[in-house]
Amino acid sequence: MARIATVHRVPMRHPGDVSGVAALLDAGALDPADIVAILGKTEGNGCVNDFTRAYAVQALSVMLAGRLALTPEAVAARIAMVMSGGTEGGLSPHFLVFSVRTTDAAATGALAMGTAFTRDFAPEEIGRMPQLEATAAAVRAAMADAALTSPADVHYVQIKCPLLTSERIAAAEARGATVATHDTYASMGLSRGASALVVALALGEVPAGALSDAVIGQDTTLFSHRASASAGVELTRNEIVVLGNSASWAGDLTIAHAVMQDGIDLPAIHAALRGAGLDPGAGQLAPDHCARLVALLAKAEPSSSGRIRGNRHIMNDDSDINATRHARALVCGVAAAAVGRTDLFISGGAEHQGPDGGGPVAAIARKEA
């Protein structure tokens, strides 16, 4: 007897469209009680006022509440729902439904997953050490949940984290507290950065002594190779999903990762694909290998230098389109070039997630039959 992890990739017609997930449940292809996490790429701006994330979470919660005989709030408390806004440049809105069940099959080594949640954070904790410290225990709990004992077996840690709004800042300051930043957009980066650094710490990628409020969002030499954090207005706690390969799990899925050194690092994406048993051949997966790709997860961000391999980009100086929107679009193109499809989980804002201007990339694939 072993656990088996499955991933369903489900298109959505709009952020409130959960009919695809419902259809899987109706068809018996998926037991709602097995769902542990749902990642989603929704078609908002991915920034402060992106309400497509909360809309999707509400739609999922209401639909699953009916199936699980729970309140919508209890559904949201139980299942990690990590919506990442922004489908620029060709990205296709979709859900990734992660589920776990036990099987009589023997453990053969396969994709393993675990989830955990922190307490709610006060506005003044966001983007600072208290958020980071409270998250450390949750990352360890999620690894334990997945039976991933060695950091080397962990290939992706997805975190959903909160941000500051004008209202939250005002509430904190009314209590005499100070917040990390008054710029609500900047708070997303600090929250993502603090969340990523705790992953780096948990996986032994940075030493504990290196972390402090002062380095969060500042010292770009400190980063995780496997963290992916998305900030959203719709929650006030951190939610963690750990993905890795474990000998004690069954099933035909496997995961691998690599780190893009910059936004056009096609070879890094190829390395992640190859690690998961897929062959990009002359550059783009052939249809049979493309069909075996279950999910591609990557982070994107503009380089702070304003350059990519020496050539200027305009992302950081564009006041019409936010920099992370440009970055997601760019990495969508590079990743779609590699895999030949556009329903990819590319998330913006890679502070402390890979080197400056780059980011982690992970591939989950079905093993060759």
Added chain:
Amino acid sequence: MARIATVHRVPMRHPGDVSGVAALLDAGALDPADIVAILGKTEGNGCVNDFTRAYAVQALSVMLAGRLALTPEAVAARIAMVMSGGTEGGLSPHFLVFSVRTTDAAATGALAMGTAFTRDFAPEEIGRMPQLEATAAAVRAAMADAALTSPADVHYVQIKCPLLTSERIAAAEARGATVATHDTYASMGLSRGASALVVALALGEVPAGALSDAVIGQDTTLFSHRASASAGVELTRNEIVVLGNSASWAGDLTIAHAVMQDGIDLPAIHAALRGAGLDPGAGQLAPDHCARLVALLAKAEPSSSGRIRGNRHIMNDDSDINATRHARALVCGVAAAAVGRTDLFISGGAEHQGPDGGGPVAAIARKEA
């Protein structure tokens, strides 16, 4: 004695920054009298109110006027200046300066270029047969200028064309004329489409009898494999630059083209690179081949189906970011994945330029020493 064509790729720090071109003239690397065309990727929105194109043209005209002892207007009348707005997703703003000089060297077969201009168009002619018909003669003139007698030797035809503004529409209607559309953004597509169809006609890609006002912007099965059209508010005529390979030219440059079938057609870009003697190897040009790439020119557009290989994209329904901006960003990523650099001339709006959702791509490269 033969003609030799050269292409200088020059970064710009902002749309009015012509210091890089001036430095080439100061250094004697380029004779201003030899310049026949300047293409530019400028960092505006690439849509109706993108004034970075006209700003760059004015800056170039004023600077070159001093070097050529001409008025700025005479410079603009003599040199085809095709600014394409929009550097989404990582594209790097730059100029491509095309020049032609005679040489004592023997003709060995090399890149050939020619330019021509139409008369100014009335608003009611834009996006309709009169624009198309007047442009036909100019395309033939540009081919003759380049000594490209066979359509098979033509690999890229760049056209800069006008658009409708509220003011131009009002002026036409005050005279009792009707315009092709009241939607100024839509007028860009009609103007580009009419311009591309005339290239298709000139190169024998569509039969003359197939063209009429009714098919412009409507019949996506009619298209050129080698046309690239950019619309801009800063001119009222069409300007044509024809590029090809000719046995009667000298120099070490060569050009090749292919057609992307959709926005993520990495193999098509590879084909164009290989045609120009560059080897993408496992996917991305190695540094030595990347250095030999002088220019990559491509068109980008959202598929009208709303899908890429079956997966939904949101470009056409996004009221915050125009669809062509998404499309340029996507193709930037795919092309940068192939070549390993971001100073690429990717232009949005590929009406009748390649199949629906795809577009032509051309590579100009230095032959191996």
Added chain:
Amino acid sequence: MARIATVHRVPMRHPGDVSGVAALLDAGALDPADIVAILGKTEGNGCVNDFTRAYAVQALSVMLAGRLALTPEAVAARIAMVMSGGTEGGLSPHFLVFSVRTTDAAATGALAMGTAFTRDFAPEEIGRMPQLEATAAAVRAAMADAALTSPADVHYVQIKCPLLTSERIAAAEARGATVATHDTYASMGLSRGASALVVALALGEVPAGALSDAVIGQDTTLFSHRASASAGVELTRNEIVVLGNSASWAGDLTIAHAVMQDGIDLPAIHAALRGAGLDPGAGQLAPDHCARLVALLAKAEPSSSGRIRGNRHIMNDDSDINATRHARALVCGVAAAAVGRTDLFISGGAEHQGPDGGGPVAAIARKEA
């Protein structure tokens, strides 16, 4: 015994925040069974991909379902929920909850309201006569519901109407049907225009013979003085709310309207305020009169001439910010100047709603004690 209409203005902290409405129900200030319509200004872009409208409708439906022992779908079928996206320029997101109850008090003449719904429309009907004709019966039904027998007593007719998306267009064309436009943004205007013309017809503002597919969105001389239509992706039918003054209703509310001739027509707003018993004095309502203003409802649109009183505006040529967003912001400023507050229901896209560039404005106020 008479009917009494009440209007609660409730701020929202985000599009899914229905806590303010819930608090009214919890406090017994409002019986959920009395609610007939909820208007909302939500903070999306007000254009095609504005999902804040549907998010708010979902949040309201789920919350009210619990209070009414109905499914969310049944709530949405029973209560007209007209979300208008776009809070540009200072507009404050809020709900207007309209309820009706019977009272033992005598009818003294007061605000009257009625609602009605059409069947769902096929994509090919939107923006054309079938949508218009099906809506005519619904407007008459809503007037009857409100016991408003004379068109002269009607002061505002709010309609929520559907739009075309890429997917809906594709579905229609797969069946061989043709749609009014392929431009999803333009479809909003056609849908609003058709909806407004039917109000004009019902109120005797235009003759029946004047209407046809050809005039919808084209003949700006045909318009209603009292229609306000908002298009949204979240519904496929028309929902109608009629507001007027009736001798057979009780309560202390009254409504009046005027027509803004252009976007800066402060005197028209003053006229509506005065009609509802409020005195703008030297320009802006004093605090006591401001407190008696229960709702200000107005339409905004850019003039198609590109000018306001002879001076050029750039709304129609702006490819970064949609024209209706500019127009809402402008009218917000003019209306807030008049009333001294920003929680105003100003809705964009006034096709056939008032003259070109202008629009209806209505004020609902509490009578002086």
Added chain:
Amino acid sequence: MARIATVHRVPMRHPGDVSGVAALLDAGALDPADIVAILGKTEGNGCVNDFTRAYAVQALSVMLAGRLALTPEAVAARIAMVMSGGTEGGLSPHFLVFSVRTTDAAATGALAMGTAFTRDFAPEEIGRMPQLEATAAAVRAAMADAALTSPADVHYVQIKCPLLTSERIAAAEARGATVATHDTYASMGLSRGASALVVALALGEVPAGALSDAVIGQDTTLFSHRASASAGVELTRNEIVVLGNSASWAGDLTIAHAVMQDGIDLPAIHAALRGAGLDPGAGQLAPDHCARLVALLAKAEPSSSGRIRGNRHIMNDDSDINATRHARALVCGVAAAAVGRTDLFISGGAEHQGPDGGGPVAAIARKEA
């Protein structure tokens, strides 16, 4: 013999359209040698990558160079050209050409103006005390130029100031210098704030001891009632234009100012109009008074509290449209309500220019004949 100041308000068809100014010169209505300053509202985004400002400056410089027998650079060095980007919500792009000539007429008391310029600033000086201190001398010089000896006679001080770009930041850091912020958009606010505080200091509105790097952009209780600062990428120095009334000047123009306490402070605008001899009557200037209004200059900004008179606005949390764009649109509506026209010089970003969320407003009018 006295000096006389004139102001020409000239519409522009696009940011490079200086034909209206040229026509005034051609007609002899204006001597190019008399021009001391040109303010312009251009139709860019008013933020970091707004190149319409520099485009207009280039177009003006090139055109005036021909008239003044100077180089374009010499024109820009001599005439203060303050382009303010952003014509949201109905604002009409236009130039305000300020000129000074001597006259045989007696001084009757009238509008007086003076200009001055600082040295160029290093990136690390921007938004900090060095920028502020260098500007103090320039403000005094401009007042002396205008013969405005008493601060009480000064009614508006327009400053154009530089901002940080990614490139400028990188250049400073390459030299080991630190900059005030890495956020290029935020640098605009710091630069405007430092510029405004020096005006407050020069006019005795804040004490010298109150100023330090720490208060710039932070302490909103420190502000000028008469400063208006616009930041732009196209310059690296501060340019100052002082406007006031002086007994030693001749002519029929007069200026007055007031301070808007928030974005919807119609009474403050009325006060400025009345101060300049115009009567807003029931709210909006009648046509004859409107015609006597030569210029309305105002600042706009979102309140940092996220509220206007208690109601939430969304400006600070909007990642699609920058907050200053919303604020300009709002104040455009309020000001246009008051004056009945839209060619108003409303500039965004009022840091230390009026109270938080408000800003100065000045009216220049022709005295009644």
